[in-house]
Amino acid sequence: MINHHSEKNYHKILEGIHIKTLVLGKSTLMSKFRLSKNAVIPQHSHPYEQTGYLISGNIILHIEDKKFEMKEGDSWCIHYDCPHMAEVIDDSMILEIFSPPRDDYKKFLDKDAIL
Numbered sequence: 001m002i003n004h005h006s007e008k009n010y011h012k013i014l015e016g017i018h019i020k021t022l023v024l025g026k027s028t029l030m031s032k033f034r035l036s037k038n039a040v041i042p043q044h045s046h047p048y049e050q051t052g053y054l055i056s057g058n059i060i061l062h063i064e065d066k067k068f069e070m071k072e073g074d075s076w077c078i079h080y081d082c083p084h085m086a087e088v089i090d091d092s093m094i095l096e097i098f099s100p101p102r103d104d105y106k107k108f109l110d111k112d113a114i115l
Contacts, residue, residue: 001025003113010034011108016088017041021108029101031108035059035092043085048098050078057092061085 001023010018016039021031053075061068
């Protein structure tokens with residue numbers, strides 16, 4: 001699967017949180033998120049390992065009982081079933097990879113992706 005850069009085809013999933021799933025493989029799914037300043041991703045956990053990279057902006061990640069300020073160029077890996085949340089300090093762009101692929105994010109696959 002191939003996907004060329006575009007700012008189109010994002011979907012609102014929470015207030016101030018927009019997603020576009022870029023590519024989908026057999027064992028991974030990669031999504032890009034646009035996060036608006038002051039948005040919050042509530043605490044949650046899921047059966048997916050989540051690896052992320054902050055392309056731009058500034059967020060605070062809460063992973064279990066620890067708090068991490070993340071700035072442009074920082075990255076993380078959150079193990080499956082680990083409680084986590086995020087506070088968006090400035091408008092931000094995140095790239096995240098989930099393994100195995102998240103079924104609930106497959107529906108956000110960019111319609112312009114080439115299979």
